[in-house]
Amino acid sequence: MSDPIILTIRRAFAASPERVFDAWLDPAQARRFLFATPDGEMAAVEIDARVGGDALIVERRPAGEAGHRLRYEAIERPHRLVFLFAADPADEGQWSRVTIEIVAEGAGCVLTLTHEIDAVWAAYEARTREGWTMILGGLAELVETSDG
Template structure:
């Protein structure tokens, strides 16, 4: 899951995956609860999903995430693009590591 950490515990997950629909994901982490919320911008099943989200504790300004999935002869290739404000750039490498 995109918003999960290795030792976190999911407290609340609500998803309305329609275009314009909203989601909220609350995870209990060691230091506090992390509340992610956002809305869906685009859903071209099964190839693309785009949404904006923010983390209540850190910023009210949403960032955009686009997930593209390409079929291959043996499985698929996923490309995740996260358009973030420069002030959050220091977290980029940590996110890449977590996503594998």
């Protein structure tokens, strides 16, 4: 068995750790950035924000519905969030793990996202990195504005 692929992405935010952390677990905020694409429309955002709880995010995209399932393993506000992730809700056997760590820095914070992906998905590494980078960009737009 091959070692997993470890993707790590860091981003600074001009917002408090609490503001950045809370956006991940609040359905009204999550629908604005989590798996949201420019051409898509959110169809469902259901978040059971507790350890062992699940989340389902479904976006209607030009190519069809894109579903994403999460299962929370750790919720340590405002510094650490760990969840299992499956890109196709119908196939829960393909979980990967995402860890989000948030550290206060100056008036804002730095978020480090680590995604552990099974080596069989190596061909999707660049696409996965691009997806998380886009998500973190959307999160920045949300938390760094006064109307977010």
